[in-house]
Structure formats: C-alpha cells, structure tokens
Amino acid sequence: SQTIHQWPATLVQPVGSPLSLECTVEGTSNPNLYWYRQAAGRGLQLLFYSVGIGQISSEVPQNLSASRPQDRQFILSSKKLLLSDSGFYLCAWSGRNQRPQHFGDGTRLSIL
Amino acid sequence: ELKVEQNPLFLSMQEGKNYTIYCNYSTTSDRLYWYRQDPGKSLESLFVLLSNGAVKQEGRLMASLDTKARLSTLHITAAVHDLSATYFCAVVVVSPHYQLIWGAGTKLIIKP
Numbered sequence: 001s002q003t004i005h006q007w008p009a010t011l012v013q014p015v016g017s018p019l020s021l022e023c024t025v026e027g028t029s030n031p032n033l034y035w036y037r038q039a040a041g042r043g044l045q046l047l048f049y050s051v052g053i054g055q056i057s058s059e060v061p062q063n064l065s066a067s068r069p070q071d072r073q074f075i076l077s078s079k080k081l082l083l084s085d086s087g088f089y090l091c092a093w094s095g096r097n098q099r100p101q102h103f104g105d106g107t108r109l110s111i112l
Numbered sequence: 113e114l115k116v117e118q119n120p121l122f123l124s125m126q127e128g129k130n131y132t133i134y135c136n137y138s139t140t141s142d143r144l145y146w147y148r149q150d151p152g153k154s155l156e157s158l159f160v161l162l163s164n165g166a167v168k169q170e171g172r173l174m175a176s177l178d179t180k181a182r183l184s185t186l187h188i189t190a191a192v193h194d195l196s197a198t199y200f201c202a203v204v205v206v207s208p209h210y211q212l213i214w215g216a217g218t219k220l221i222i223k224p
Binding site for chain 2: 032041042043044046049057090092100101102103104105106108
C-alpha cells in the first residue's frame with residue numbers, strides 16, 4: 001500500500017532563517033505531488049505541484065520554493081523565512097487519472 | 113474565477129440531530145471529494161463522487177453530487193460526538209491543469 005511521510009512534524013524557526021521540509025511517498029511510482037499551506041482556521045492554499053522529477057509549478061508567488069530531486073521526494077524550501085510563512089504545511093500525492101489526493105501528517109511551522 | 117463555497121462555515125449541534133453541509137461550486141466539474149480534518153491533524157479522504165447523481169454512504173455520513181446544479185451535500189444522520197471535525201469539499205478541474213479547488217471548510221462541533 002502507498003504511504004506518505006512528511007517531516008518534521010513541528011518546527012519553530014526565527015525570522016530570516018532558512019527552511020527545508022521534506023516529503024516522501026512509498027508504494028507508488030510517478031505520483032503527482034503537492035505542497036499546501038493552511039493558515040489557522042482556514043482552508044488549503046496550493047503552493048506547488050509537480051508531475052515529475054524536476055517539474056515544479058508554482059501557484060502563489062512568494063519566498064518559498066519547491067524541488068523534486070527524485071520521483072517520490074518533494075522538498076519545500078526557503079532561504080529567508082518571514083513571519084507570514086507560519087502555518088500548517090501539508091504534502092499530498094495523487095496517482096494519475098485525477099485520483100483523490102492523499103495527505104501527509106503535516107508540519108506545523110511557527111516563525112518567531 | 114473558480115470558487116467553491118461551503119455553508120455553513122461553522123455548525124454546532126446536539127448529538128442525535130440531523131444536518132446537511134452544502135458545497136456549491138462555480139465551474140463545470142464531474143468529480144468532487146470530501147475530506148475530514150481533526151484539530152491539529154492532517155486531512156483524511158471521506159468520499160469520492162465521480163458522476164452526476166453519485167451517492168456514497170459511510171456510517172452516519174452520506175454524500176451526494178448534482179453536477180447540473182453544481183452542488184454537493186454531506187448529510188449527517190443522528191450525529192455523534194466523534195463526528196466533530198472540519199469537513200472540506202474539493203472540486204476537480206482539469207484546465208489549465210489538473211487541480212483541486214477547495215472549499216473553506218465547515219467546522220462541525222457536536223455536543224454530547
């Protein structure tokens with residue numbers, strides 16, 4: 001069966017520090033991969049999606065970036081975090097043919 | 113503009129009562145997903161509705177889709193405390209690329 005791992009679960013970072021969140025999927029190949037952000041009490045905002053290695057599409061301009069160095073690995077990064085980057089970050093995967101997305105456990109990011 | 117509107121956004125109800133959450137969307141789509149999110153947790157897929165007239169049931173929850181009216185409903189029968197969560201609907205669109213358009217979520221509190 002397919003599983004998705006996301007880490008860390010919780011992160012507290014100072015303003016201006018770098019960020020790296022990692023997500024890996026097991027049990028499937030060539031998945032679509034997604035990064036979402038959820039502000040407290042709000043819905044989901046799609047940040048990036050990827051349909052293959054090295055193929056990244058950005059939905060919202062910001063100081064975050066994403067990379068997909070391997071088929072089942074998706075990384076969310078920032079060189080300098082802002083206070084507004086605080087939130088709950090969720091990685092998700094889906095198969096082809098418009099199947100539903102399956103989510104990781106999320107990373108709660110607090111910027112001080 | 114693509115919009116998915118859920119209502120109500122917040123619902124407090126007593127155990128044993130019935131209620132319906134509505135999900136209206138503004139674009140043509142024949143696929144819709146319902147997800148559940150517990151506080152501080154990730155999203156769990158509940159229902160996949162793939163065609164007009166689709167109806168899915170799981171325990172006390174029943175979801176339906178009317179693609180002509182661009183409306184999906186999530187009906188709760190004889191609510192129990194364990195169903196307290198935030199419920200999201202997400203509509204599949206394929207242009208310009210495959211993506212999910214998310215509702216803002218309905219926070220459901222069921223009082224014992």
